[in-house]
Amino acid sequence: MRTSLMALAAILALSAPANAAAPKGSASTSAEPSIDTMKRLVKELSSDAYEGRAPGTAGEEKTLALLATEFGKLGLKPGNNGSWFQDVPLVEITAKNVSALNFTGGKSAVSAAYGPEMVIGTYRTSQPEIAVKDSPVVFVGYGINAPEKSWNDYAGVDVKGKTVLILVNDPDYETQGLTGPFNGRAMTYYGRWTYKYEEAARQGAAAAIIVHDTVPAAYGWNVVQSSWTGAQHVADSANGNAGQSAAIGWIQKDKAAALMASAGQDLTALMAAAKMPGFKAVPLNGVKASVSFDNDLRKHSSKNVVALLPGKTRPNEYVLYTGHWDHLGHCQAAPDGDDICNGAVDNATGTAALVALAQANVKAGPTDRSQLFIAVTGEESGLLGSAYYGDHPIVPAGQTVGGVNMDALSMAGPAKNVVVIGRGKSGLDAYLDRALAAQGRVASDEPTPEKGFYYRSDHFSFAKHGVPMLYFEGGDDLVNGGTVAGAAAAKDYEEHRYHGPKDEYDPNWDWNGVLGDLKLYYTVGRELATTTDWPNWVDGDEFRAIRDKSRAGK
CATH class of the missing domain: 3.40.630.10 (Zn peptidases)
Known part of the structure; x- marks a missing residue:
């Protein structure tokens, strides 16, 4: 059914509250989108x-x-100064010859296979080879540094050159309501995986690995695996994103639990502790991480399409x-x-x-x-x-x-x-x-x-x-x-x-x-x-x- 905004305004004048009146000058002809x-x-x-x-x-x-x-x-008219397109400089990165993610130094060695147990990649756009070798491992809880909330999971620990293990989402994601240090059940940007890698890089971590957990991640491992394997696209920069961690990725929760057990820790207990204010990062004493992979790098400009009426x-x-x-x-x-x-x-x-x-x-x-x-x-x-x-x-x-x-x-x-x-x-x-x-x-x-x-x-x-x-x-x-x-x-x-x-x-x-x-x-x-x-x-x-x-x- 076709309806003009003039008619819509008339209808709503009878039912809308005073503070929801239609804005000035809103009358217009209407048409229906075509299925x-x-x-x-x-x-x-x-x-x-x-x-x-x-x-x-x-x-x-x-x-x-x-x-x-x-x-x-x-x-319509081309929307970018006479062009339909806006160039977006990207680098396509395809990981090849990916090793397992190996942890040594604990009670027993733990190895996570690429694909079914872990995924790995990089934001660095000028490195054809990535190798993280014998990097000390630190569990940093949710990996959040939020001064305005008096919360810093990196307080008192130096992770430069180290591998950090990070939980996905916010500390209070299990809260039923929407009140809490991180908005309770509603995720903040601190809970997004993109933020986790950004903060790990600011802290100087050599590798940042997120522990996958289906509920707080909001999707299963199949989504992680399909999204993170094959060619990846990264925004380019003048320095090749040299300030980013060398390796970023995800690890299956059960594999992370095995790693913690090898280090004499309990993942469930650590996850509970990480939810509490004042949490302190936990170095996995003696445990070191190693992973390597080659990168096929291809710089190109993708495009946004812009049309103007x-x-x-x-x-x-x-x-x-x-x-x-x-x-x-x-x-x-x-x-x-x-x-x-x-x-x-x-x-x-x-x-x-x-x-x-x-x-x-x-x-x-x-x-x-x-x-x-x-x-x-x-x-x-x-x-x-x-x-x-x-x-x-x-x-x-x-x-x-x-x-x-x-x-x-x-x-x-x-x-x-x-x-x-x-x-x-x-x-x-x-x-x-x-x-x-x-x-x-x-x-x-x-x-x-x-x-x-x-x-x-x-x-x-x-x-x-x-x-x-x-x-x-x-x-x-x-x-x-x-x-x-x-x-x-x-x-x-x-x-x-x-x-x-x-x-x-x-x-x-x-x-x-x-x-x-x-x-x-x-x-x-x-x-x-x-x-x-x-x-x-x-x-x-x-x-x-x-x-x-x-x-x-x-």
């Missing part, structure tokens, strides 16, 4: 011909050509639509030999949505503000494309109103709700609430905030620069089957398709839920592009000061 466009593009992008859309491959070339053609046919009256104010086009390429093979991680849901759906939303906006006509549709690269390697855009923006943050990010649209069917990642952080919540009310749906908080989804998709790269970005996932309260069916669908996808070769296009998918969610993205984006308001982060939010500074032009 036929979605089906066509998701099927194409996730076909074997694209080989899993890994950056720096023929799959990237095909993806870029397809998107530029699609945006061009719609009449110019605004009518305020073209220097911009609304963003983002989604990552990349996936894992060739990965750990399934039992049937299939080794292409096609990434149909993750994230051919979000990429196709960029085109479908651009198509709908062209059909409805330009808005007052300009709209940028950005398909970013390198999300699967650590948000590399969006991070590069954030550091090298085509449009200054002070001229960017805000936007929406789309990552892995739900194929579970229509839902009564959507799950908002980071709900309560910015004024964009009110825009989404209005759009939901028109559909008779509601916004829900994350049921699993301990999984840290806020730090796992591209909206985070923009938020770090102060730009409010809305990111929600398909609802978990399905029209058919409720929350039980929603949980079952999510579990089935995570265990059988997520980051694996079976995330493939299915002609039997129910697209009705996707259509409802696309309408939300369209309505929110359209309203942002017509209003004269500038949404901000709520008072006290970590990104509020950055936003205020950029808007002040400082």
Whole structure:
């Protein structure tokens, strides 16, 4: 059903609270995103011909050509000074001749095999050979150094040249509520694996190894193994990332437990101690780690795709639509030999949505503000494309109103709700609430905030620069089957398709839920592009000061 924002505003005037009134200047023509466009593009992008859309491959070339053609046919303009593309300098690193991760000096030697028991890699982009030999081992708990929280797992210990073992997530992740030194159950950035490696490097560690545990990691070992084996992509730098630890990786929990037992320690007891304030790092006296591997290094520029729909009256104010086009390429093979991680849901759906939303906006006509549709690269390697855009923006943050990010649209069917990642952080919540009310749906908080989804998709790269970005996932309260069916669908996808070769296009998918969610993205984006308001982060939010500074032009 088509509905204009004028009609939407009239409806909501009867039901919305006073503090949720529609922003000024929000009337606009409306159109409906095309599911036929979605089906066509998701099927194409996730076909074997694209080989899993890994950056720096023929799959990237095909993806870029397809998107530029699609945006061009719609009449959009190249969004980067006359080009459809923004170069993102990367280095492809493929580990070869990987040794086992060997620990000696304990009661007995412990060895973890590459793949089934540990994965290893490096951020260093100028070293064809990595060798960590007889490096003393230190257990550093959660590996957090947070002065503002009076928490430092590295206090009193020198780990320069040593191997650190680190727990994933935050110390209070098992808390039921959202209060605690690290926001209780809700993961903070200190809990993300990316932070663990960053801090270990700042501390001078030669190697940083995270102990995998399915619940706090939020995914099983299969995801770690498929994501960390094969070619990896790393952001390049002038010094080849020489300040990073030589080796970074993960180890299976049971193998870590065997290591601790060999060192006369108990992993369960250490994990409990690490949750407590005042925890002190524990050197595994006499235990040393060794690992080596060769690197095939290839420097290349991947690309973000940027398309512009110019605004009518305020073209220097911009609304963003983002989604990552990349996936894992060739990965750990399934039992049937299939080794292409096609990434149909993750994230051919979000990429196709960029085109479908651009198509709908062209059909409805330009808005007052300009709209940028950005398909970013390198999300699967650590948000590399969006991070590069954030550091090298085509449009200054002070001229960017805000936007929406789309990552892995739900194929579970229509839902009564959507799950908002980071709900309560910015004024964009009110825009989404209005759009939901028109559909008779509601916004829900994350049921699993301990999984840290806020730090796992591209909206985070923009938020770090102060730009409010809305990111929600398909609802978990399905029209058919409720929350039980929603949980079952999510579990089935995570265990059988997520980051694996079976995330493939299915002609039997129910697209009705996707259509409802696309309408939300369209309505929110359209309203942002017509209003004269500038949404901000709520008072006290970590990104509020950055936003205020950029808007002040400082």
